[in-house]
Amino acid sequence: xxxxxxxRLAINIDHVATVRNARGxxxxxxxxxxxxxxxxxxxxIVAHLREDRRHIRERDVRLLRATAPYFGLEFALxxxxxxxxxxxxxxxxxxxxxxxxxLTTESxxxxxxxxxxVTRAVATMQEAGIPASLxxxxxxxxxxAAAETGAQFVELHTGAYADATxxxxxxxxxxxxxxxxxxxxxxxxxxxxxxxxxxxxxxxxTDIKEIEELSIGHCIVARALSLGMEGAVREMRAAxxx
Numbered sequence: 001x002x003x004x005x006x007x008r009l010a011i012n013i014d015h016v017a018t019v020r021n022a023r024g025x026x027x028x029x030x031x032x033x034x035x036x037x038x039x040x041x042x043x044x045i046v047a048h049l050r051e052d053r054r055h056i057r058e059r060d061v062r063l064l065r066a067t068a069p070y071f072g073l074e075f076a077l078x079x080x081x082x083x084x085x086x087x088x089x090x091x092x093x094x095x096x097x098x099x100x101x102x103l104t105t106e107s108x109x110x111x112x113x114x115x116x117x118v119t120r121a122v123a124t125m126q127e128a129g130i131p132a133s134l135x136x137x138x139x140x141x142x143x144x145a146a147a148e149t150g151a152q153f154v155e156l157h158t159g160a161y162a163d164a165t166x167x168x169x170x171x172x173x174x175x176x177x178x179x180x181x182x183x184x185x186x187x188x189x190x191x192x193x194x195x196x197x198x199x200x201x202x203x204x205x206t207d208i209k210e211i212e213e214l215s216i217g218h219c220i221v222a223r224a225l226s227l228g229m230e231g232a233v234r235e236m237r238a239a240x241x242x
Contacts, residue, residue: 007206008043009237010072012194012217013064017047017055019221030056031063033229037220040230041237044070044091046215051078051098061088072215074135077117086128093125094133094155108137108157111145119149126150133192138180147187155192155215156180158205162196174204181210199223199239206240214240 016030034045045068047056065071065088073090075081076098085093095118097109111118111134118134125132133153136142137160146154161173177193184191193205194215205211216236223232 007211007240008213009041009233009240010044010046010070010194010213010215011037011042011220011233012046012048012074012215013037013221014048014055014217015221017057017060021055030060031067033221033224034064034068036229037233038068040233042233043213044068044072046072046074046094046217048074048096049081049084051076051081058084065090072133077114077121082121082124085125085130089128089130091131092133092153093130094135094153095121096135107159108139108142109135111136111142111149115145115149118145122149122151126152136180138176138183140183143180143184143187143189146184147189151189153190153192154184155194156184156211157195158193158197159195161205162198162201170201177205178208181208185210199235202236202239203242 013030013034016028016033020028045064047061047064049056049061061073070091072092072094073085074094074096076096095109097107122132131153132151133155134146134151135155135157136146137157156177158177161177164170164173181191190212191210192213193211197205197214197216198219220232220236223235227235
């Protein structure tokens with residue numbers, strides 16, 4: 001079980017900001033909830049600064065970076081946000097796809113179709129000494145392209161697995177993720193994973209030996225409404241190590 005226990009847990013704090021912004025108040029404060037998550041055993045904090053600023057904002061990014069011992073910043077191929085990333089220097093910069101009309105990130109980044117732009121963005125991060133990660137589906141062509149950009153990490157999109165409802169579909173999606181993790185590692189990429197993970201489905205993902213870190217947000221924030229942030233983090237941590 002050593003590989004399972006070694007998997008890091010990074011809490012995506014975005015939806016604390018979603019609640020805050022719904023009423024235009026200063027609470028709940030993403031920084032406060034991030035500190036509670038870290039105190040409860042989270043290994044780091046992740047935030048997605050979207051182009052429309054629907055949840056996390058620049059001030060949040062700066063405060064989280066200054067406070068969290070490990071901070072990952074997610075963002076699209078947006079020049080202004082790339083410039084901010086270069087300013088705040090997150091521990092990990094992750095490039096993700098983004099559409100204004102989506103509720104959440106619906107799929108992995110199409111590295112193949114955007115290869116030149118992604119490669120330039122990765123190089124910009126690497127030149128600044130910031131490790132770069134690409135959020136991708138567990139697909140051969142995307143993984144190969146991701147390695148060719150020079151990125152150090154991929155984060156495998158676990159949404160299809162999390163949304164599967166039949167045993168057959170769950171098993172099929174889990175096989176895709178196992179393949180993706182093996183293939184990415186074989187290409188020299190380090191492997192993280194995330195999207196839609198919950199206490200009832202996270203165990204099978206932590207069992208994939210190549211995966212180093214999970215990024216989990218919506219479920220943690222939702223469970224915090226009844227358990228508190230500390231309880232939600234501890235619940236997820238326990239589920240990861242069963």
